[in-house]
Amino acid sequence: MSLFEYAPAPESRSIVDLQPSYGLFVDGEFTPGQGTPLKTVNPATEEVLSEIAVGTDADVDRAVRAARRAFTRVWGPMRPADRGKYLFRIARLLQERAREFAVLETLDNGKPITESRDVDVPLAAAHFFYHAGWADKLDHVGLGAAPRPHGVAGQVIPWNFPLMMLAWKVAPALAAGNTVVLKPAETTPLTALLFAEICQQADLPPGVVNIVTGAGDTGRAVVEHPDVDKVAFTGSTEVGKQIARAVAGTQKVLTLELGGKAANIVFDDAPVDQAVEGIVRGIFFNQGHVCCAGSRLLVQESVHDEVIASLQRRIGTLRVGDPLDKNTDIGAINSAEQLARIRELVDIGEAEGAHPWQPAGELPERGFWFKPTVFTDVSPAHRIARDEVFGPVLSVLTFRTPDEAVAKANNSTYGLSAGIWSEKGSRILSIANQLRAGVVWANTFNQFDPTSPFGGYKQSGYGREGGRLGLRAYLKES
Amino acid sequence: MPERLEVRKTYKLYLGGKFPRTESGRTYEVTDGRGRFLANAAWASRKDARDAVVAARGAFAGWSAATAYNRGQVLYRVAEVMEGRAAQFAEEVAAGEGLSAAKARAAVDAAVDRWVWYAGWTDKLASVLGGTNPVAGPFFDFSVPEPSGVVVVLAPQRSSLLGLVSVLAPVLATGCTAVVVSSHDRPLPAITLSEVLATSDVPGGVANLLTGDAGEIGPWLAEHDDVDGIDLAGCTGTAAMELERSAAGSLKRVLRAPAEESDWTADPGLSRMTPFLETKTVWHPIGV
Numbered sequence: 001m002s003l004f005e006y007a008p009a010p011e012s013r014s015i016v017d018l019q020p021s022y023g024l025f026v027d028g029e030f031t032p033g034q035g036t037p038l039k040t041v042n043p044a045t046e047e048v049l050s051e052i053a054v055g056t057d058a059d060v061d062r063a064v065r066a067a068r069r070a071f072t073r074v075w076g077p078m079r080p081a082d083r084g085k086y087l088f089r090i091a092r093l094l095q096e097r098a099r100e101f102a103v104l105e106t107l108d109n110g111k112p113i114t115e116s117r118d119v120d121v122p123l124a125a126a127h128f129f130y131h132a133g134w135a136d137k138l139d140h141v142g143l144g145a146a147p148r149p150h151g152v153a154g155q156v157i158p159w160n161f162p163l164m165m166l167a168w169k170v171a172p173a174l175a176a177g178n179t180v181v182l183k184p185a186e187t188t189p190l191t192a193l194l195f196a197e198i199c200q201q202a203d204l205p206p207g208v209v210n211i212v213t214g215a216g217d218t219g220r221a222v223v224e225h226p227d228v229d230k231v232a233f234t235g236s237t238e239v240g241k242q243i244a245r246a247v248a249g250t251q252k253v254l255t256l257e258l259g260g261k262a263a264n265i266v267f268d269d270a271p272v273d274q275a276v277e278g279i280v281r282g283i284f285f286n287q288g289h290v291c292c293a294g295s296r297l298l299v300q301e302s303v304h305d306e307v308i309a310s311l312q313r314r315i316g317t318l319r320v321g322d323p324l325d326k327n328t329d330i331g332a333i334n335s336a337e338q339l340a341r342i343r344e345l346v347d348i349g350e351a352e353g354a355h356p357w358q359p360a361g362e363l364p365e366r367g368f369w370f371k372p373t374v375f376t377d378v379s380p381a382h383r384i385a386r387d388e389v390f391g392p393v394l395s396v397l398t399f400r401t402p403d404e405a406v407a408k409a410n411n412s413t414y415g416l417s418a419g420i421w422s423e424k425g426s427r428i429l430s431i432a433n434q435l436r437a438g439v440v441w442a443n444t445f446n447q448f449d450p451t452s453p454f455g456g457y458k459q460s461g462y463g464r465e466g467g468r469l470g471l472r473a474y475l476k477e478s
Numbered sequence: 479m480p481e482r483l484e485v486r487k488t489y490k491l492y493l494g495g496k497f498p499r500t501e502s503g504r505t506y507e508v509t510d511g512r513g514r515f516l517a518n519a520a521w522a523s524r525k526d527a528r529d530a531v532v533a534a535r536g537a538f539a540g541w542s543a544a545t546a547y548n549r550g551q552v553l554y555r556v557a558e559v560m561e562g563r564a565a566q567f568a569e570e571v572a573a574g575e576g577l578s579a580a581k582a583r584a585a586v587d588a589a590v591d592r593w594v595w596y597a598g599w600t601d602k603l604a605s606v607l608g609g610t611n612p613v614a615g616p617f618f619d620f621s622v623p624e625p626s627g628v629v630v631v632l633a634p635q636r637s638s639l640l641g642l643v644s645v646l647a648p649v650l651a652t653g654c655t656a657v658v659v660s661s662h663d664r665p666l667p668a669i670t671l672s673e674v675l676a677t678s679d680v681p682g683g684v685a686n687l688l689t690g691d692a693g694e695i696g697p698w699l700a701e702h703d704d705v706d707g708i709d710l711a712g713c714t715g716t717a718a719m720e721l722e723r724s725a726a727g728s729l730k731r732v733l734r735a736p737a738e739e740s741d742w743t744a745d746p747g748l749s750r751m752t753p754f755l756e757t758k759t760v761w762h763p764i765g766v
Contacts, residue, residue, distance in 0.1 A: 126614065142606065144747075237729070244726035249719025256729065413728075432760050442762045449613035453621050457756050458706070459729045464757050467611055467621065477747070 006319070009326040011113045016104045021051040022189070024059055024213060025196035027066035028206025033059050035214060038186055043110035044323050044332040044367040052189050055212035060181065060221040063210040067152045067179040068227055070207030075179050076149065084135030087175060089202040091128035094121065094167075097198070101191055105163055106323045108190040110332030110368070111286050113324050123448055124167035127466075130450035131171035134471055138176065141468050147475040149177035150253055151229035154222040156243075158235045159185035159334050160289040160390075166192050168465045169232050170209060171450075176474035178230060179208050183222050186215040187335045220246075228252060230474065234291075237388075237414070237459050255463025255473045257291065257455055259388040260416030263409035264294030264445065265431065267402075268303045270421035274443065276310045279394070282419055282445040284318065284330055284372050288392040289338070291460075292417035294445055296378075296385060298405055301398045308376060308396065315372050316359045330392060333368040342370050342391035349375050349384035354395070380411055388414070402427065406434045415457030419445045438464070489519045489665070491526060491689065492672030494533035495682015501525050506690070508666060511576025519665045522688035527657065527695040530686040531704055534628040534655040537683030542625045542653040546601035553597035553651060555678040557590050563674065564590065567667060571639050574664035588743055589643040596647040599751070603652070606748070607755065616764045623755040625653035626731050627706030630699040632692045632713045632721075638664035640742045642671065645711045648750035650685060654707070657699065658687045661712065665689035693717060700724035707731035707754045711740070 021037065023030040035054030042049055055063070075083065094101065098121045105116040139145050153173040157165040162184060173180050184192035192211050199209050212218055216239075223231050223243050230253045233243050237258040247254050264282050266275045282294025299307050323331035333339045350356055354375040363369040370391055378385050378395040385395050399405040409418055418437040420428050432440045438456045441447060448454065453464035464470045489508075490497045502523035508516045541549070560567065564586050572582035608622040629649045634641030638661045649656045660668035672687045688695065692712050700708055701724040708725050710718045714735055725732050733753040 241726050241729060244729060245723050248722035248726060248732075249716075258729070428762065432758075435758075438756060438758060440758060440760045442760065444617065444761055444763050447613070447615065447617060447761050449611065449615070449619070452611040452613050452619050452761070453757050453759050455757065457626075457758075461729065462731055468609075469607070469621070469757055477749075 006327045008322070010322065011103060011106075011324045011326060013103050013107060013324060015100050016107065018050055021053070022193045022213070023053045024055050024063070025193065025209070025211040026059070026063045027210065028200070030196070033213070035059070035218070038213075038215065040108060040187060040189060042107050043334050044364070046366055049107060049190065052213045054214040055183070055218040055221070057221045060212055060218065060225055063181045063212050064152055064154070064225045064227050066207035067181050067210055070205055071151055071179040074205045075174070075208050076177055080136035080138065080177070083174065083177065084132045086202055086204055087128050087132030087135060087171060090198055090204070091125045091132060093198045093201055094125040094128060098122070098125070101163060101194060103324070104194055105191050106331070108188050109159065109162060110323050110334050112328040112331045114326055114328070115286060120161055120164045123450070124163045127167035127171045127450045131175035131471065135175045138475065141472050141475060143472060143475055143477045146478045148478045149475060151178060152227060153178045153180050153230040153232060153474065154225060154228035155180060155182045155232045156219040156222060156235065157182065157184055159188040160286060160291070162188040163191040163195065165234055166195060169234075172465070172471045172474050173230075173232075174208065176471060178474055181210045181212060181222055181228070183212050183214060183219045186213070189213040223247070232473070233257070240461055253473070256461035257463070257465060258459065258461040260291045260293070260414045260456065260460050261296055261386065261388055261412045262292055262294045262417040262419065262437065263296045263298050264419035265405050265409060265421065266297065266299045266303065266307055267422040267427065268300040269423045271423065272303070272307055272310050275307065275421040276314050278419060278421060278443070278445045279311055280314055280318070283394045284392050285446050287330055287333055287370070289334060289390055290446065292439060292446065294417070294419050295389060295394060297394055297396045298399055298408055299396060300405075301400050304398050308374070311374065312357060312359070315374065318359070318372060320361065320369065320371060321364055330372060333370050333391065336368055338390065339368040339370060342389055342393060345384055345387060345389045346373060346393060349378070349382060349395070352382045352384070354378045354382055354384060380408060386412065402431060406431060410436045413459045416460035417441065487517070489517050489669045489689065491520050491522055492669065492676065492685070492687040493526065493530050494536070494686065495676065497672070500690075501529075508663070510573040516573060517666060519669070519689045522659070522690035522695060524695055524698045526688055527698050528702070530657040530688060531628060531699070531702055533683035533686050534657050535704055537681055538627055538655045540681055541655055541684045544653070546604070549651065549653065550597045550600040552679050553593055553600065553647065556674060556680065557593035557597065559674045559678045560590050560593065560671070563670070567639060567670060570667045570670060574638050574666055575636070585637070585640045589640045592640070592643050593647055596651040599651050603751065603755070607752070608757070611759070617761050618764055619759065619761050621757050621759045624758050626754045626756055627654060628704060629654045629656050629707040629709065629754050630705050631656050631658045631709045632696055632711055633658055633660050633668065634739050634742070635661045635663065635712050636739050637742045639667040639671065641711070641739070642668055644742045644746060645709055645750065646685060648746070649709070649754055650680070652751050652754050654754050655684045656686065657705070658685065659692040659695060659699075659712070660687060660689045662691050696721055697724055700730070701727055703728045705730060707733070709733040709750070710735045
């Protein structure tokens with residue numbers, strides 16, 4: 001129980017102008033899709049927000065042809081500096097309409113407004129601003145003089161950071177001179193469709209960005225279309241493998257950003273209060289719907305009890321509820337399907353003998369919710385220590401020596417991210433060296449930046465997003 | 479004086495720093511361009527391939543943790559030792575590839591020079607491919623390239639030495655360890671090369687060379703869960719597609735081969751190293 005109750009501080013949703021239905025954004029215009037439309041709901045209330053067109057193979061083909069035309073006739077031949085200027089425009093438009101994007105993202109995704117306002121939308125704008133500057137400096141990415149774009153990029157993104165993932169995909173693709181067919185996640189298409197409006201306001205030439213909404217079949221059509229040159233996917237490892245199989249034997253270039261089961265390692269010399277904040281940020285940020293979430297806490301045995309007590313006290317102050325309330329720390333689970341998956345793995349965790357703990361408090365009656373959950377006494381063989389839960393569920397394991405910490409941290413088919421908490425610099429660098437993970441946060445967690453390459457080792461995928469290396473994925477030597 | 483009867487070499491596998499015969503007991507006949515008998519090469523089996531992966535995995539921790547300077551010196555040592563045996567390599571290349579003595583010698587020279595070239599890369603990759611990232615916040619943030627792990631190399635079928643060195647050296651330069659399947663019809667230079675590796679301070683298990691049929695053992699290696707990457711240089715067409723599909727099962731890094739075997743004399747740039755390098759980004763707060 002917290003000492004002080006907060007009055008609700010809801011963000012107004014009046015800034016968002018929701019349409020009853022949305023079409024596909026192809027060749028600069030909204031057009032109907034040929035599939036049976038989907039409904040997108042607010043996961044915090046189960047209210048239907050809008051009806052979404054579903055792209056069929058024929059729709060995807062139309063989008064790819066538009067993208068190819070735009071690539072050949074307009075975007076490819078355009079002066080690089082002008083391509084950059086379009087991207088700068090987009091960055092500015094995102095900043096101008098930031099509040100609208102934040103509210104819409106929270107409505108459609110269920111994440112707290114403070115996160116969409118302070119993380120998702122600013123980072124999306126930053127990605128466009130960063131990559132805009134690259135457009136006329138491609139000779140310096142390290143692929144020799146005058147590197148060339150691949151052509152048409154087919155991109156499929158997940159529901160956890162809908163607008164931010166769009167920016168991570170679209171900005172480097174366009175800066176490098178490619179055109180894009182993007183498939184947003186079926187449960188969170190709305191900010192991508194609002195982004196289409198931004199493209200119109202920026203006078204981006206038709207066909208440069210095409211947004212085809214739908215579910216798995218639509219995504220498959222994008223990935224498998226023969227005239228797509230470059231495929232970029234963020235999502236589950238299982239689907240990533242299917243995509244890698246599908247592009248085998250083709251000339252398509254592939255990057256994959258997939259699942260994770262990050263170890264967050266707390267040594268006995270770490271400042272406990274800071275570490276606890278980092279653990280909370282690591283696993284409860286965005287309801288744990290984060291591929292790089294710090295979902296395995298590895299805590300040195302000697303400080304286990306102290307860290308867990310402090311962690312539980314801190315979790316007791318987290319506010320779970322209305323995502324539009326500016327006091328909310330943990331919002332709604334994105335979908336009924338994801339909630340069922342979380343429940344299933346939590347049940348398995350309990351059945352396998354780990355001990356769950358949840359804070360007191362009520363959850364809202366309607367919508368999809370799951371309380372922050374901490375499992376102690378987890379063994380490395382437990383499913384909750386191996387499988388990605390993609391929810392607010394932390395598994396706690398212990399270690400005695402740094403070598404044991406490294407061995408346990410690396411004992412995973414994933415290798416996306418990791419955390420280290422210690423006051424000793426040489427230890428941090430030594431552990432960071434030995435971890436088989438693409439992003440290592442030391443004395444911090446879940447930080448992102450367009451200049452900083454992000455991506456995984458092992459079955460967390462291949463390729464990087466962000467920085468010079470991320471941009472290189474969209475270029476080839478001439 | 480009667481002519482001296484030459485002592486012929488038994489061509490075996492190179493596995494974990496040793497030269498075992500294939501556990502399968504199988505060999506196949508290797509001939510020169512005109513069909514004359516050269517040797518019986520070991521015909522590596524699935525079990526040999528799996529043993530090679532175990533050896534490569536075991537050697538990875540040490541090789542990847544060696545300093546870049548040290549790795550560079552080891553690769554340079556390979557060039558030194560190879561240079562001393564250039565005549566032997568030239569003879570094998572001439573016989574296997576049907577080249578004139580001059581052309582075979584040119585191929586050997588180019589192969590030695592390629593080791594030298596990659597030896598010089600080991601301690602430059604991090605500055606060329608990594609660096610600090612100017613993030614918008616109070617953090618020190620840097621990215622470094624790191625080796626992917628165990629890489630299977632299906633060596634080119636035609637260019638038995640220069641092609642082989644051109645695909646093996648980059649893998650070792652990154653800090654990865656390798657399981658190589660040699661050219662099927664021209665395997666002899668690969669085994670002679672492994673004799674060079676064994677005497678050049680390359681730790682046992684870092685490079686493992688199997689002679690035999692990539693078409694037979696390639697699929698086992700492509701689906702092996704403890705392999706991190708695969709270079710398909712010696713494999714094209716449907717077979718290459720099948721291997722790439724199998725490799726997707728554990729999301730291996732795949733380097734595809736062009737339809738026509740590459741011109742191995744061309745400057746390879748970084749193209750054979752970057753596919754088997756990961757990037758690690760490390761963040762730390764800045765504060766007092």
